[in-house]
Amino acid sequence: MMFSVIKVRGNSMAPCLYDGDFVFIIHRYLNLNVGQLVVVNHALYGLIIKRILHIHDNGNYWLEGENEESIQPNKMGWIPPSLVVGKVIYCICAHRSHTR
Structure with a gap:
């Protein structure tokens, strides 16, 4: 599957995303940049949505x-x-919709 919908x-x-909002994610992408929102499967915290602050020379975020x-x-x-x-x-937010 190329796309998924995840509930926040x-x-x-x-104020970017609130509890109950929905985000559309793409699983296949060419690259990620500082400032973009990503969904991560973290070992301790499970699925989390966060913003990329830095990209290390080794490719870690x-x-x-x-x-x-x-x-x-x-x-x-x-x-x-x-x-x-x-x-x-993309985000479907309560009373508003917009792209990221």
């Missing part, structure tokens, strides 16, 4: 949420590309 749980990405409710980046650690489930390409 929690408000760690507010440093991620962050949008507010203080989010898991701190140092607790997530560097994320290898193999844990990235997909890139967020």
Whole structure:
């Protein structure tokens, strides 16, 4: 499957995404860039949606949420590309819709 729809749980990405919103992700992409939203299958936290803050020379990603409710980046650690489930390409939000 190339695309998936995932329901947002929690408000760690507010004001960008809120609990109950839906995001469309693409599983096959050419590259990821700083600032893009990704879905990651983290060993401790399960499926999480975060923003790419830095990309290491070795290709690993440093991620962050949008507010203080989010898991701190140092607790997530560097994320290898193999844990990235997909890139967020669209959001269906309560009372609004927009692309990322």
